[in-house]
Amino acid sequence: MDWDKIRLFYEVAEAGNFTRAGNKLGVNQSSVSRQISALEQDLKVPLFHRHPRGLILTEHGEVLFKAAQDMHLRLERARQRLSDTSERPAGELKVTATVGIGGIWLAQRITEFLDLYPEVHIQLILTPDELDLAMREADIAIRLRRPAQPDLIQRRLFTIHYHAYAAHSYIEKFGEPQAVGDLDHHRIISLGGEQPSFILELHQLATWGRPPKDPRLGRLVVNDTLALRRAIETGAGVGMAPDYAMSNNPHVKQVLRDIEMPTLDSYLVFPEEVRSVARLQVFREFLAAKAQSWAY
Template structure:
């Protein structure tokens, strides 16, 4: 039977890519980590890493073991959180996956209040424009900007998102304010990176065709960036006009809505989590907290 302690060390080394960084994370000496990996390789009768001067590269067998180690680590974290919830108050680690824009801009401004309400919950925010697999326990819950396709996930609609065109006063003073959609032909546009294979919102770049005939070529953007936060910052500094979800542009923001009658396609945001967490107290209080914060904002 494999030694779980050695698997735990292997997992840390595989994720860190070096004995030194893994040792710092585990609070062990580098030599102790190296000994554990060597002992595990001896138990398995196969090398798990290719050793190079520039770091470690996993072998094929190492890749196989890492997948299992990640799964075991995730399930151990889930078990630890569920066991801690045997007490009266919600407690434990809550891993939240959502897009960069929603997580790093909207959600973080409300987390202090949530943690004050539930001090025994620890939140790990995983803002990625790619979706993590909840059924594989890569995260506990997610806020998705499209309906979940996995049949084993519980869903709750949070809000309907609307998008408009925004620009900075400095940009509008220099280049003028567009009066009609056709005027966008003569403006600098900011879009989500064309090189990205995953759009956080499928219709995020609708401005390139807004108001144009179907047979007209798409407008060219002057600046592309692969996350919504970068789009907001570029618009704020006067790079150009950007189509942004309204909830990401607070009243005190340095952006002005232009062509207010021109609205992009709307879409729903969903709170989702796996069936096995249906009775989790920390998931329930987080869901209700999000619904309350959404209801408090008239911008939706």
């Protein structure tokens, strides 16, 4: 198979029509259409269903697209390794993390990195989903559990300690809980929504000291960690939060200090093929240094 035709096919499949693919490649629409038809004749199978609203891959087209996508990724990785291993840190670096650790811990430190490496451009993707690093959805991730994929390099970053917090304004109104049983008489706020189960399990205030079928009724459940942090510090109730989000917050106080609280280990995760990329190397070293200098 002619790689030029396969590359053209890949771009057409990505674009969904001949015109957009042609514009990207600098080729007119009729030429793209003719080359795709020639490829279909060479392979003796149809690759697209042609509709007025666009192109849809046939079953044969799906098979070829998967192979072309794999080839495209391999070539891109090879190009990146050839160009990046000996260069100074420069270019785009896609970083993914959860909303909490990315929006609070990392965001508080990213300015220093940008000052140190002015030619590196960070794209920070905050999501509870674990993006596919092998498929280049991101270059490096900060994750709150060990990755299951065996082909990913993982480096432990730091341990995150969770504690119960309440605002000083809340304590002035309702008092401070001294024991788990006191939570029956307090407003409980917690994280909910479409979060990984191991994250939801950290928010145990509704069930501590109560029968599993008779939890405390939460007064507020939010699906965003930043909103939960804001609700705690403005006096909405007692809630669980990581120490990195609350330890320097003058508006809140850690409560129930005598009770053992949950922890999570965080990890830096990245594919083997980008470990020698200069911008990833310096970012990894920067985060490791920041993790060592911070007490949790």
